[in-house]
Amino acid sequence: KATVSVLYWMQRRLARGLHNKMSVGFKYLTQVEAADLDDRLMGEEGGYSVDQLMELAGLSCATAIEKEYPQREKKFVVVCGPGNNGGDGLVAARHLTQFGYKGVTVVYPKEPKLDLYCRLIKQVKNHNVEVMTSLPSPTPDTIYVDAIFGFSFKPPMREPYASSVAAMKATSLPVIAIDIPSGWDVEKGDINKEGLPPTMLISLTAPKLCAATFKGTHYLGGRFTPPGFHPNVPQYPSNTGSSQILKLSSL
Numbered sequence: 001k002a003t004v005s006v007l008y009w010m011q012r013r014l015a016r017g018l019h020n021k022m023s024v025g026f027k028y029l030t031q032v033e034a035a036d037l038d039d040r041l042m043g044e045e046g047g048y049s050v051d052q053l054m055e056l057a058g059l060s061c062a063t064a065i066e067k068e069y070p071q072r073e074k075k076f077v078v079v080c081g082p083g084n085n086g087g088d089g090l091v092a093a094r095h096l097t098q099f100g101y102k103g104v105t106v107v108y109p110k111e112p113k114l115d116l117y118c119r120l121i122k123q124v125k126n127h128n129v130e131v132m133t134s135l136p137s138p139t140p141d142t143i144y145v146d147a148i149f150g151f152s153f154k155p156p157m158r159e160p161y162a163s164s165v166a167a168m169k170a171t172s173l174p175v176i177a178i179d180i181p182s183g184w185d186v187e188k189g190d191i192n193k194e195g196l197p198p199t200m201l202i203s204l205t206a207p208k209l210c211a212a213t214f215k216g217t218h219y220l221g222g223r224f225t226p227p228g229f230h231p232n233v234p235q236y237p238s239n240t241g242s243s244q245i246l247k248l249s250s251l
Contacts, residue, residue, distance in 0.1 A: 027232040028209040031186040034151040037205060037230050046229070051116060053224065054084060057204045058091020060221025060244040061178055064202050065092070065145070066099050067245065068176075068217060075103035075141050079164055081148035081182075082110055082117075088178050088204070089147020090120040097127045106131045109160040134160075135167050144168050144175045146196050148182040151208055157183055157194065165196055176200040180208060189213040206233045207248070218249040 029037065041048050065076070078093040080086035086108070096104050108131055112118050121131055146168070148161050157165060165182050168175060175198040180186055183195025187209040190197070201214050204222035211218065223244050225233045236246055 027206075028212050029151075029206050029232055030209055031151055033230075033232065034186070034206075034208055037225075037233070038151075040229070041205075041225065046226070048224070050084065050087075053222070054087045054116075054120075055091055056224050056244070057088045057222045059095050060204070060223065061088060061092040061145075061202050062095035062099060063243075064200075064219040064221055064245045064247075065096065065176060067219075067247075068200060069143065072100045072102065073141070074101060074143055075105075075139060076101065076143050076145055077105050077107060077136065077138075078145040079107040079135070079148055079168070081150075081161060082112070083150060083152065085147050085150030085178055085180070087117060087120055088150075089145060090117070090124055092145065092147070092178070093129055094120075094124050094127050097124075097129055104129050105136060107133070107135055107164065109133050109164065135164055138171045138173055140173075142171070142173050144171075144173060146175050146177040146182050146198065150179050151186050153180060153182070153184075153186060155183075155185065155192070155194075165194075168196060174199045176202065178202050179204045180210060181214075184210050186210055202245075203248070206230070216249070218247070220246040220248050 040046050041053060042050055076096060078089045080089040090106065093104050093106050106124055106129055108121060112121060125131060175196050177196060177198035181196045181198045184190045189210040198216060200217040201211060202219045202221050203211055205225060220234060221244060223236060240246060
């Protein structure tokens with residue numbers, strides 16, 4: 001009976017896993033497809049504003065990070081670029097502090113020019129998050145959050161971000177990449193071996209082609225795309241309920 005019970009449990013687990021994969025049914029987006037989807041979401045068809053999408057994306061990133069690193073004593077250094085990926089990082093940093101993490105630091109190397117990013121930096125400062133222009137000295141319990149380059153990135157990396165990527169790589173500390181690991185080709189991955197080697201990837205809206213080569217912990221976030229809006233955008237299984245994230249590497 002025990003053997004039968006174990007076999008039944010394994011069959012049920014396998015069936016559930018296959019059902020989840022079929023339910024999610026994701027395909028990887030090309031760089032052009034990712035940009036087109038973003039434009040549609042923020043255009044007349046989608047009706048979203050950029051700060052709405054940024055808030056939802058950043059919240060999902062913070063949620064995924066909390067799922068993998070629930071210990072509140074963890075120290076996160078969120079390194080932000082000048083565009084939307086950096087905005088996602090700023091939102092994530094704010095939510096991490098709201099979740100109870102005390103050791104959150106933001107690195108924002110260049111003074112922002114757009115009002116949106118000025119307001120996002122003001123928000124994290126209002127939550128007592130230190131904002132620096134260069135990487136602080138790492139400690140053994142430092143975890144980097146890579147929010148430098150997103151799906152619009154085209155090589156080569158330029159300063160001051162190239163130095164930040166090199167410095168993070170030199171430490172061998174854990175890296176959580178938001179949407180695209182910095183330095184990676186959006187479709188081909190880390191072809192020049194100059195990019196960050198993340199231990200965790202949080203794809204937003206849908207995984208990009210480079211994620212096909214990633215073998216670590218992989219989450220999906222950014223749950224805001226209307227049903228049927230794009231054929232390659234994953235649909236969250238019904239059993240995820242109100243969760244803003246889906247762990248793709250466990251499917």
